[in-house]
Amino acid sequence: MKPCIALTKGRIEKQFLEFFQSLNYDIEPLINKGRKLRVETDDFQFVFAKGVDVTTYVEHGIADLGIVGEDILAEFQPDVYNLLPLPFGNCRMALAVEEGKEWPERKRCIASKYTNITKAFFKEKGESVDIVKLEGSVELAPILGLADGIVDIVETGNTLKENGLIVKESFMEFSARCIANRSSLKIKRDLLAPVIEALQKGVAVK
Ligand code: PRP
Ligand code: MG
Numbered sequence: 001m002k003p004c005i006a007l008t009k010g011r012i013e014k015q016f017l018e019f020f021q022s023l024n025y026d027i028e029p030l031i032n033k034g035r036k037l038r039v040e041t042d043d044f045q046f047v048f049a050k051g052v053d054v055t056t057y058v059e060h061g062i063a064d065l066g067i068v069g070e071d072i073l074a075e076f077q078p079d080v081y082n083l084l085p086l087p088f089g090n091c092r093m094a095l096a097v098e099e100g101k102e103w104p105e106r107k108r109c110i111a112s113k114y115t116n117i118t119k120a121f122f123k124e125k126g127e128s129v130d131i132v133k134l135e136g137s138v139e140l141a142p143i144l145g146l147a148d149g150i151v152d153i154v155e156t157g158n159t160l161k162e163n164g165l166i167v168k169e170s171f172m173e174f175s176a177r178c179i180a181n182r183s184s185l186k187i188k189r190d191l192l193a194p195v196i197e198a199l200q201k202g203v204a205v206k
Contacts (some may be wrong), residue, residue: 003192004045006054006063008072011155012176013048015088016067023202044195052076054177056156064192070174071153075114080179084199087206089176091155093117094167098142103149103168112151121151121171139163147198 004012007013017027030046033039039046049057051068055078057067066080073082093114097103109130112118122129132147139159141147153174154160154167178199184192 001191002040002043002045002063003052003188003195004047004050004063006047006057006066006068006194008051008066008068008176009048010168012051012067012069012089013113015176016086019086019088019202019206023198025198043100043113055080058181060180061181064181064188066179067193068177068179069153070177071117071172073177073179074172074174075116077116078179079182081182081185083180083185083196084203086176086178086199089155089174091153091174092170093121093151093172093174094154094170095121095149095151096139096142096154096160096165097149097168099164099166101142108148109146110149110151111138111147113138114151118151133192139165 007016017030020028025043026041029039029041037048044152047057047063051072052206054063054066054068055076057063057070058080059078067086071091071093107128107130109132110118110122111132111134113134113136115131115133118131132141138150138152139149142165143163148167154170
């Protein structure tokens, strides 16, 4: 039986595969997978999904391990074991607004994919806001007049910059994480130990 690893598609997937290759694992079948969502290598079963779904597969024990952004863990607080930080996917959560536009002195409207984090952030400030949930391209909301600001992750800052937005306040720092199913960690300890040790070593040298 091979360990099952759920991998967040997109940026994290690319960075993880580079990292995994640096640990001397063969990533060739993962790079040339085409549109396949499940790929078996000599040592592992990999499944590819959106971040929040990665946590669901790990929580249900379908996947033993998951590679996911810490932002997803902060927003959805899944019942998984937060095993270790990975040396990529560094970003911060920020409140961003249109450059040069006044922050209105009325009840503000904030657009975000991260409604729980947004709620907690403004609650802490004692400010009541309206929150509009979007699924992506959140930077459009202030430009198009849907919201006064956004709460979103900033990695390079390019998306904000290229859309005329600036950070007003940043308030959480994240990296990619390796998460684990709680009972897999116990029941499949011998099966998972080699890869967990390899990941730990890789993190230590970065
Ligand atoms: C993410 C995030 C920001 C951007 C940050 O969006 O929501 O928009 O990346 O990265 P940057 O600071 O390096 O530009 P993503 O590209 O994942 O798309 P989505 O928001 O449409 O899901
Ligand atoms: Mg985005």
